[in-house]
Amino acid sequence: MAKTTKTEHSGNAVVYSSPYIPAEWVAAHGFVPSRRSCMNYNRTLFISPPINVEAGVCPYMRGFINQAAGDPGVRAIILTTTCDQMRRGADLINLWTKIPCFLMHVPSSWQTAGVKKLYASELERLGHFLVSLGGIKPCTDDLAAIMLGYEGKREKLLAQQGALSGKSFAEKLACFAETGEVSEGRRQDRRAHKAIPLGFIGSPLTGNHFDLFDVFAAYGADIVVNATETGERVLPARFDVQRLKDEPAQVLAQSYFGAFPDISDRPNDKIFKWMKKKVEDNGIRGIVSIRYVWCDKWHAEVERFRKCLPVPLLDIELNGEEIGARAKNRIQAFMEGLL
Ligand code: SF4
Numbered sequence: 001m002a003k004t005t006k007t008e009h010s011g012n013a014v015v016y017s018s019p020y021i022p023a024e025w026v027a028a029h030g031f032v033p034s035r036r037s038c039m040n041y042n043r044t045l046f047i048s049p050p051i052n053v054e055a056g057v058c059p060y061m062r063g064f065i066n067q068a069a070g071d072p073g074v075r076a077i078i079l080t081t082t083c084d085q086m087r088r089g090a091d092l093i094n095l096w097t098k099i100p101c102f103l104m105h106v107p108s109s110w111q112t113a114g115v116k117k118l119y120a121s122e123l124e125r126l127g128h129f130l131v132s133l134g135g136i137k138p139c140t141d142d143l144a145a146i147m148l149g150y151e152g153k154r155e156k157l158l159a160q161q162g163a164l165s166g167k168s169f170a171e172k173l174a175c176f177a178e179t180g181e182v183s184e185g186r187r188q189d190r191r192a193h194k195a196i197p198l199g200f201i202g203s204p205l206t207g208n209h210f211d212l213f214d215v216f217a218a219y220g221a222d223i224v225v226n227a228t229e230t231g232e233r234v235l236p237a238r239f240d241v242q243r244l245k246d247e248p249a250q251v252l253a254q255s256y257f258g259a260f261p262d263i264s265d266r267p268n269d270k271i272f273k274w275m276k277k278k279v280e281d282n283g284i285r286g287i288v289s290i291r292y293v294w295c296d297k298w299h300a301e302v303e304r305f306r307k308c309l310p311v312p313l314l315d316i317e318l319n320g321e322e323i324g325a326r327a328k329n330r331i332q333a334f335m336e337g338l339l
Contacts, residue, residue, distance in 0.1 A: 011072065011073055011074075011075055012030075012031055012032050012075050013031070013032045013071070013073050013075055014031040014032065014034070014074075014075055014076045015034045015068045015071075015078070016035055016036075017036055017060075017064045017086075018035075018082060018104075019234035019236075019262075020080050020082065020104070020256055021078050021126075021256075022236070022252050022255075022256050023035065023177075023180060024143070024146050024252060025127065026078075027146050027150075027180070028142055028143045029127060029130035029135035029136060029137070030134075030135045031075060031076075031130060034178050036064060036068065036177075036178055037174045037177065037230045049066070049069070050065070050066065050069055050092055050095075050097055051066055051096075057085070058083075058292050058294045059294075059318065059319055059321075060203055060204055060292045060295070061086055061088075061089045062320065063206055063320055064089075065077070065089050065092065065093060069097050069099060075100070076101065077093055077099055078102045079102070080104045080106045081104070082108075083264060083296075084296075100129075100133060102126055102129045104122050104126055105118070106119065106122070107119060107257075109265075109266050116257060119253055119257040119258075120249070120250065120253040123249065123252070123253055124249075140245075140246070140248055141245075143249065144245050144248040147244060147248055147252060151239055153182045154236075157176055157182045158235075160172065160184075165213070165217070166222050167213030167214065167217070167223070170213065170223070170231060171210060173226075173230065173231065173232060177230070195220060195221055196220055196221040196285055196286070196335070196339075197221075197224040197282055197283055197284050198221045198284060198287070198288060199223065199225040199226075199275070199279060199282070199284045200212075200287075200290055201227040201228065201275060201287055201290070202227075202289050203229055203290055203292050204228060204229035204230045205228050208321075208322055209290070209318060209323065211323055212288075212290070212316075212323060215328060215331055216331065216335070219332060219335035219336075220339075221338075223288075224284060225278045225279075225284060227275060227278065233260055233261065233271075234262070236255040236259055236260070237255040237260070239251050239252075239255055240255075261273075263298060263301060264297060272308045275305065276308060276310070279309055279310060279311055280310075285311055285338055286311050286313070286314065286338050287305065287309055287311055287312070288314045288316060288334075289305060289313055289315045290316050290318065291315070291317055291318070292320065312334070312337065314330065314331065314334040316330070
């Protein structure tokens with residue numbers, strides 16, 4: 001897996017974990033955008049301050065914030081209101097660290113022009129925050145050029161998807177989100193022909209949880225759809241190139257808000273329909289729901305996924321530590337049931 005070093009950021013990294021934050025917007029303001037899935041997993045940082053290991057605290061939120069707070073290359077942290085744990089995380093950053101933190105309001109409803117306008121105004125507010133940190137207010141041409149650069153890289157990345165194993169593609173996606181760079185596929189990454197196609201759905205994966213791909217591969221499976229919050233489900237929609245040169249900020253907002261199906265949408269029917277179609281289109285034979293202990297959002301919907309999808313579902317609860325023996329035994333039993 002590609003590594004992102006602290007020195008690369010030179011104290012200029014603006015980090016976030018939400019897919020609703022456009023990397024293009026952060027980059028256009030003169031910072032290094034980094035959507036982190038904690039690829040450089042470091043257990044010491046995960047359990048170090050400011051957020052303690054305790055009941056009720058989402059391990060993913062804790063890990064993300066503790067890693068960011070322990071990285072001297074981080075200039076600011078952006079969180080979103082899409083879950084209560086992250087809202088609380090923003091309070092804790094402000095309480096226990098000196099790192100500037102921006103809490104962006106992302107509307108849960110998505111159907112009306114009003115909520116789209118609200119999201120666009122929140123991007124503007126984020127822009128003011130970045131300028132207050134010493135960033136630059138981007139001109140239209142610069143923003144449009146940065147957006148085209150990112151779009152080109154996303155297309156290059158997606159062009160590799162069919163040929164790569166589920167794990168390789170997931171790592172490349174996470175690397176792109178974290179560094180903005182796309183590496184070429186390697187021969188040994190190729191998808192296994194006779195593997196049992198499965199899909200992941202759920203919370204973001206962190207560094208050590210990428211091992212889940214290997215655990216399933218050991219039982220002859222490949223993950224052909226990664227609909228976790230670090231997977232391809234949360235990529236923005238393609239930009240409207242006709243409007244891009246004249247009104248890039250509006251095009252950016254349109255591609256990032258309401259464009260991908262999310263568990264926090266209200267209503268959130270889109271994600272169930274989207275996943276059902278993925279199962280049908282890809283011949284998926286089983287779904288693995290991956291969620292963290294204390295994550296109400298994903299926990300609340302497991303049974304609905306189970307009922308609406310035409311294939312068996314395995315529910316895995318992670319606590320932020322290594323994948324335990326119990327989870328591995330359940331995976332084995334699930335795979336045996338599919339053979
Ligand atoms: S895993 Fe769940 S609780 Fe944790 S930050 Fe994500 S949505 Fe929130």
